[in-house]
Amino acid sequence: MLSAAQAGRWDEASDVLLDCQQYPPAYPVLLAGVQSVTGVSELACRRTGRVLRAFGVLGAWLLAVEVLRRRRAEAAVSSSATGASSAGGVSSATGVSSAVGVSSASSDAWSPRELFAAVLAPFLLFFSPLFQHYSGSLFLEVPFAVASLFALRAWLRRADESAQRPLVRELAAGAWIALCVFTKWNYGLLLGAGLAAAWLFEAFDALRAKHIGRFAVRTLFLAAVPVLAFLWWFVLPLPRGPELGALHRASFLAFLQGNQDASMATSWAARALDWALAFLPSARALLVALVGLLLVLPWALRGSVRALLLALLASALPVALHPFHLDRFLVPQLVLVCVLAAIGLSRLAPRSLGGAALAFALLAALALVAPTAEHGLVLRASGLAQDEPATRAYQLDTLAEAASSASDRRLRTAGVERAVHDALLDALARDAGPNARVGWLGVNPEFPPAAIHLGLLARGGSAERFRRDSGRTRSDGKFDMIVTHEFVDPGWNDEQIRGWARGFDVVCVTQPMDWKGRAAKEVLARYRDVLLKDGEWKAAPLATVEVARAMREPLGVQLVALRRSK
Numbered sequence: 001m002l003s004a005a006q007a008g009r010w011d012e013a014s015d016v017l018l019d020c021q022q023y024p025p026a027y028p029v030l031l032a033g034v035q036s037v038t039g040v041s042e043l044a045c046r047r048t049g050r051v052l053r054a055f056g057v058l059g060a061w062l063l064a065v066e067v068l069r070r071r072r073a074e075a076a077v078s079s080s081a082t083g084a085s086s087a088g089g090v091s092s093a094t095g096v097s098s099a100v101g102v103s104s105a106s107s108d109a110w111s112p113r114e115l116f117a118a119v120l121a122p123f124l125l126f127f128s129p130l131f132q133h134y135s136g137s138l139f140l141e142v143p144f145a146v147a148s149l150f151a152l153r154a155w156l157r158r159a160d161e162s163a164q165r166p167l168v169r170e171l172a173a174g175a176w177i178a179l180c181v182f183t184k185w186n187y188g189l190l191l192g193a194g195l196a197a198a199w200l201f202e203a204f205d206a207l208r209a210k211h212i213g214r215f216a217v218r219t220l221f222l223a224a225v226p227v228l229a230f231l232w233w234f235v236l237p238l239p240r241g242p243e244l245g246a247l248h249r250a251s252f253l254a255f256l257q258g259n260q261d262a263s264m265a266t267s268w269a270a271r272a273l274d275w276a277l278a279f280l281p282s283a284r285a286l287l288v289a290l291v292g293l294l295l296v297l298p299w300a301l302r303g304s305v306r307a308l309l310l311a312l313l314a315s316a317l318p319v320a321l322h323p324f325h326l327d328r329f330l331v332p333q334l335v336l337v338c339v340l341a342a343i344g345l346s347r348l349a350p351r352s353l354g355g356a357a358l359a360f361a362l363l364a365a366l367a368l369v370a371p372t373a374e375h376g377l378v379l380r381a382s383g384l385a386q387d388e389p390a391t392r393a394y395q396l397d398t399l400a401e402a403a404s405s406a407s408d409r410r411l412r413t414a415g416v417e418r419a420v421h422d423a424l425l426d427a428l429a430r431d432a433g434p435n436a437r438v439g440w441l442g443v444n445p446e447f448p449p450a451a452i453h454l455g456l457l458a459r460g461g462s463a464e465r466f467r468r469d470s471g472r473t474r475s476d477g478k479f480d481m482i483v484t485h486e487f488v489d490p491g492w493n494d495e496q497i498r499g500w501a502r503g504f505d506v507v508c509v510t511q512p513m514d515w516k517g518r519a520a521k522e523v524l525a526r527y528r529d530v531l532l533k534d535g536e537w538k539a540a541p542l543a544t545v546e547v548a549r550a551m552r553e554p555l556g557v558q559l560v561a562l563r564r565s566k
Contacts, residue, residue, distance in 0.1 A: 002032040002040065003463045011239075016471050018237050018244060021251040026182040027143045042454065046136050052146050053135035056335065057122045059149030064121035064339050066156045068114050070304035071343075073160070112356035117346035119360065124289065124338040127281040127368065129403050130274075131335075134328050141331035144184040148191055149335050151176035152311060155195060156304050158222070159202075170221035178229040185252060187315070187332045192226075194314030198307040205303075266325035269382040274327040276378050278402045279334060283374050285367035292341030295348065305343065312336040327402075372400045394551055416446045416515070420545045424559055425452070427543035429459035431561050432506055437469060439481050439504035441531075441562075442513040442524040449479040489523040497530045501537065507562040509539075515547045515557055528562075537562045 004012035017025050031045050038044040110118075125131055135142045154173040163169060177195065181188030199219070206215035232238065234252070235245045276283045299305040316333045319325070345363075349356045375396055379385045386392050416424075424447070432438050440452065453470035457463070472480035483500065484490050492500070501507050509528050531537040540561050546554035 001028060002035055003467050005032070006036070007463065007467070009467070012467060014239060018240055019471055019473070021248060022185075022255045023140065024182045024185055026147075026179055027140055030143075040454075040457065042138075042458075045138055049135045049137065049142055052142055053131065056131065056135075056142065056146040056149060057126045059146055059153070060122040060125045060335060060338055061118060063149050063153045063156075064118045064342055066153045067304045067308065067339065067343055068117060070156055070159060071299070071302070074302045074304065112351060112353045113346045113349045115353070116349040116356045116360055117342045120342035120345060120363070121339045123360075123364065124280060124285070124342065124367075125335060127285075127405060128334055128338070129278045129281070129405050130327060130331060132405055133278075134331055139328055140184045141187075141328045144180060144187045145332050145335045147176065147180045147183050148187070148311075148332060149339075151180050151191065152308060152336075155198070155307060158218070159303055167218065167221045170218050171225060174222045174225040178226040181226070182229065182233075186256060189256075190314045190318060191311055191332075194311035195307065197310045197314070198303075201306060202303070265323035269384050271320075271325050273378065273382055273384070273399065274325075274330060274402075277375060277399050278327060279330055279337075281367045281405065282371035282403070283378055288345070288363065288366065289337055289341035292344035293337065294344065296340050296344030299343075305340070308336055308340055312340065371403055371405075372396075375399050375403070391551065416444075417548060420547055420557075421447070421451065421455070423543055423545045425455035425459060427559055428452075428508060428561075429456055429461065431540075431542055432456065432461075434460055434462040435465050436505035437465070437503065439501065439507040441483060441501075441507055441509045441527055443482045443485055444510075444515050445485055446515065448485065449481050452481070483524065483527060492527070494530050497527050498536070501531055501562070502564070505563070507531070507537070508542075509560050509562060511558045511560060512555075515555060516549070517555070531562055536564060538565055 001013050001016040004010070004016060017029065020028055031048060034048050035041065035044050131142065131145075151173070154169070154176045157163070158166070158169050158173050160166075160169075177188075177192060180191050199222075203212075203215060203219075206212050233245070234249050236242055237244045237248060276286055280286045280289055296305055296309070300309050312333060315336065319329045319333070322329075349359050376385075379395060379399065384395070386395060428438065438452065438456065440449070443449065443452075450470070453466060457466045469481065474480055478484060480503070483492070483497075513522050513525050513528075532539060540563065542559045542561050544556060544558045547557050548554050
């Protein structure tokens with residue numbers, strides 16, 4: 001997208017944006033903007049994620065403050081209703097505010113309990129290993145989670161009846177919701193479902209208060225931006241036509257239905273380890289956060305806490321019930337847990353400033369000191385502990401790495417190690433030159449097409465080749481440069497295989513085809529043999545690397561280039 005725009009090819013840039021189908025366009029647009037200043041680099045993209053982490057911590061603070069502000073207003077309304085039916089109206093109002101641990105709605109001074117909650121929420125998020133880890137990756141969970149914090153804040157700010165320009169606040173909330181959806185489709189829909197449930201409660205309250213007309217007008221403004229965005233993307237994606245809208249709808253539905261295979265199911269024990277050891281700074285911190293969630297439940301009928309709890313349930317339940325699980329799926333829930341747990345725990349904080357500060361210090365020490373101390377106990381409780389000493393030690397080392405907050409920790413992504421990544425791309429770039437079309441037969445999930453195209457560009461590849469090849473897809477939705485990255489034989493006949501390969505100047509294969517010993521990938525060895533058997537293609541070795549394997553010797557992998565005979 002950026003390369004096309006820099007070349008003045010705005011029609012091509014538009015096409016690239018509209019081709020962001022399974023993974024929506026909001027974050028790519030942001031990264032394009034960043035790299036227009038920094039230059040195209042993987043490092044710039046990763047640092048953008050780190051900056052977003054800082055905005056996420058700020059967002060946790062701002063959302064907690066907004067919840068506390070709304071709690072004040074809700075306490076004032078509740079106390080007014082109570083005071084109107086009692087002889088001691090003023091004293092009754094003071095009593096309710098004191099009971100919930102907030103200051104009087106008419107006062108700008110923050111109570112110690114409010115300060116405790118407002119500081120604890122960003123503290124928990126800042127020290128979450130999961131949040132820190134994925135902010136350094138190019139996955140979309142952290143960008144979505146950050147956007148969701150500001151979307152929820154905008155949602156709560158709509159409830160301020162005394163605010164000027166309330167319809168502008170509705171438009172702003174709708175714009176944030178649309179941004180969330182266009183950052184990550186599935187998480188955006190889950191957030192939208194939670195807020196839709198919150199909207200139903202608001203509608204009931206408006207109906208009971210006989211304000212339904214004003215509420216309907218506000219709802220129209222709230223829905224305006226998301227509806228227009230959805231119509232543009234799924235119905236008439238200008239400047240293209242409705243045919244692309246139909247393709248967007250089909251791709252969207254296919255994406256939502258993916259990863260349903262029972263063979264991909266993740267055990268509850270493995271999921272529990274992700275929660276216990278990497279979600280928050282320690283398993284102890286998670287237990288404390290769960291106490292906070294229980295303490296916030298009595299406020300669940302009120303608008304601010306109710307909206308966040310509904311958003312959390314809408315996010316957590318589908319992820320928990322889905323057969324496929326990865327630890328990064330928990331990131332959108334993490335930000336909500338941090339805010340809600342902080343609000344709930346504030347109910348236990350001392351009412352004096354010194355006492356609240358001491359309680360915060362003790363809680364911080366409990367969460368951060370010796371965070372791996374209980375790993376052995378948690379591993380045994382999960383039932384996944386191995387008796388063999390070397391295997392057990394490896395398990396504990398892996399868990400310690402997952403829970404580490406060190407700045408130099410290795411990113412737990414599915415990609416190959418950096419040395420292997422660089423060695424393969426260096427060899428391929430030398431062989432392919434700046435312009436050759438590159439295909440890859442049997443590409444591994446650990447080495448995706450995007451990494452190949454970006455790596456070639458960074459090693460002297462032409463921008464023209466990058467724009468020409470990186471976004472090319474076939475009618476089946478797969479990247480043109482690969483046959484498949486999945487572990488099933490697509491069932492091509494010999495002529496289909498040859499026809500695909502002839503679209504490239506060089507076709508890469510590795511020996512073995514799969515780097516992790518997954519036999520299902522070896523079915524594509526037949527495709528390689530089809531190309532070599534009649535002499536049309538010749539093989540030339542390019543490089544040999546060693547791919548690390550858990551608890552086993554490294555695997556030697558040879559990169560081979562297939563070129564058509566002259």
